[in-house]
Amino acid sequence: MLRAKVLLVGPRESGKSVLANFVSESIEGIGSYSPTQGVRILEYEKPNFNGNSKGAGCRFELWDCSGDQKFETCWPALMKDSHGVIIIFNPELPSHLKEIEMWYSCFVQQQPLLDSQCLLVAHHKPGSAGDTENLSLASPLNKLKLIHSNLEEDPEDVRMEFMKYFRSIITLINESREREEMFIIS
Numbered sequence: 001m002l003r004a005k006v007l008l009v010g011p012r013e014s015g016k017s018v019l020a021n022f023v024s025e026s027i028e029g030i031g032s033y034s035p036t037q038g039v040r041i042l043e044y045e046k047p048n049f050n051g052n053s054k055g056a057g058c059r060f061e062l063w064d065c066s067g068d069q070k071f072e073t074c075w076p077a078l079m080k081d082s083h084g085v086i087i088i089f090n091p092e093l094p095s096h097l098k099e100i101e102m103w104y105s106c107f108v109q110q111q112p113l114l115d116s117q118c119l120l121v122a123h124h125k126p127g128s129a130g131d132t133e134n135l136s137l138a139s140p141l142n143k144l145k146l147i148h149s150n151l152e153e154d155p156e157d158v159r160m161e162f163m164k165y166f167r168s169i170i171t172l173i174n175e176s177r178e179r180e181e182m183f184i185i186s
Contacts, residue, residue: 001045002058004169005081009107010088011099012067015123015149019088020064022151023162038071039078040064046166058170075106084117084169091122091135091148104141115144117172119165124150 008016017036020026024044042064047057065071065078085107089096100120108118122135128150137146145165149158 002170002173003061004058004083004166004173005061005063006084006086006166006169007063007065007078007082007107008086008088009065009103010067010121011090011093011096011103014067014088014090014096015125016067016088017064018151019086019121019123019149019158019162020062022155023159024060024062035068036064036066038066038074058166060166079107079111082111082113083173084119084165085111085113086119086121086165087144088121088123090125090128092124092128097137100141101138104144114172115140116168118144120144120146122146122148124148126152 008020010016012035017034017040020040020042024042026042026044040063042062043059044062045057045059063078063082065075087100087103087107089100091097104118107113108115120137120141135146136142137144147158147161149161151158
């Protein structure tokens, strides 16, 4: 079975754990806010999801990383062997718009990851205004795929966007494997 490691990073209280639980269909920790200490790893399997004819499926590891910068010394270990990064932020907090530049720099630019392996998620919390039109992101963030998530209004749209992203990660993993196999053969 194919394995894909995806990091969920971003500022504190942006909704990383909520989205990790939602995507992995986990009910762990639903309810009151409890800051993630270091990292929380959620695993779930998607049968027949590996993008090739073998149909073996995929095991996703969602690494729900704390938004507290006191864990910064752990970040290199968290990044090791990751296939993708999802940067989650609350678009209603101006401090988050500034902070996501740092998360992008640390978790995408300092790793050998392509921008296509990164997904930006503007997570709208319950009861928020949810303005999805007037979000201006600094370069190079404005080149990344951006989705808006509102689990109250459009949960299935959010799930569909995550599945599209996961499919693109699986495609990259498969392409990388094929290149490695061809290199060994030749």
